[in-house]
Amino acid sequence: MKDGAGASKSDVVFWNRLSGHYDGFMRLFAREYPELLRLISAELQQKDAVLEMACGTGIISQQISPLVQRVTATDISPAMIAVAAAKAQKLGLANIAFSVQDGYALDFADDSFDAVIIANALHVIPEPLRMLKEAGRVLQPQGKLLTATYCHGENMKTRFLFWLLHLTGFRAWREFTSKSFGELVAAAGFAVEKTRLLHIHFPLIYVVARPFGYIEFGSASPEEV
Numbered sequence: 001m002k003d004g005a006g007a008s009k010s011d012v013v014f015w016n017r018l019s020g021h022y023d024g025f026m027r028l029f030a031r032e033y034p035e036l037l038r039l040i041s042a043e044l045q046q047k048d049a050v051l052e053m054a055c056g057t058g059i060i061s062q063q064i065s066p067l068v069q070r071v072t073a074t075d076i077s078p079a080m081i082a083v084a085a086a087k088a089q090k091l092g093l094a095n096i097a098f099s100v101q102d103g104y105a106l107d108f109a110d111d112s113f114d115a116v117i118i119a120n121a122l123h124v125i126p127e128p129l130r131m132l133k134e135a136g137r138v139l140q141p142q143g144k145l146l147t148a149t150y151c152h153g154e155n156m157k158t159r160f161l162f163w164l165l166h167l168t169g170f171r172a173w174r175e176f177t178s179k180s181f182g183e184l185v186a187a188a189g190f191a192v193e194k195t196r197l198l199h200i201h202f203p204l205i206y207v208v209a210r211p212f213g214y215i216e217f218g219s220a221s222p223e224e225v
């Protein structure tokens with residue numbers, strides 16, 4: 001991890017503590033994940049070098065690793081990375097490299113990856129714009145950002161659940177709506193190509209975006225996937 005990276009020690013302690021329960025929690029509540037995994041997989045190619053930021057226990061990295069050349073899975077929490085690495089080893093997934101890294105300041109050169117994934121993370125991070133800009137730095141100019149975030153600001157019910165979540169001590173920093181999340185991605189220097197609101201238990205906005213300046217003939221305005 002680079003010096004002066006920015007994530008607080010209490011964030012690391014919080015996520016370390018959750019690492020043992022995270023997969024059980026996701027199995028129960030993240031009903032949108034099978035469809036999210038399908039959408040992310042559809043964007044990837046066998047030649048791709050993929051970075052996952054804030055990978056947690058590696059649910060996404062494990063799913064996509066057979067589809068691409070290599071996956072670099074990073075997270076601020078050493079305990080999350082330990083769980084993810086143990087699972088990958090058990091599954092024999094040899095093309096995933098794990099490292100503890102702060103998403104505000106990664107240890108990778110500019111333009112290192114064909115795709116960067118950030119899922120279920122930008123609403124639990126104090127400075128999501130900063131993390132998205134860092135994703136843009138390490139992404140190749142023709143690369144793809146694949147990102148998804150729960151939208152606690154979407155309606156009255158989700159705002160109420162956000163309030164309840166806070167009472168449990170859960171650290172969610174942003175009440176995104178699908179609109180405000182798209183705006184944040186654009187503010188970080190990306191052109192949004194596709195969006196899809198997945199909603200079973202809770203609204204999850206999925207966005208495919210390219211670094212601003214990437215031009216593909218016929219790609220004018222965002223489409224729904």
Ligand SMILES: C[S@@+](CC[C@H](N)C(=O)[O-])C[C@H]1O[C@@H](n2cnc3c(N)ncnc32)[C@H](O)[C@@H]1O
Nearest residue numbers: 007015054055056075076077080102103119120
């Ligand atoms: C809700 S979990 C999501 C995990 C995974 N992306 C998934 O979809 O299951 C949020 C993750 O963000 C990580 N995180 C929080 N702050 C971070 C930071 N500054 N840099 C990198 N990861 C961070 C936490 O350690 C945690 O594993």
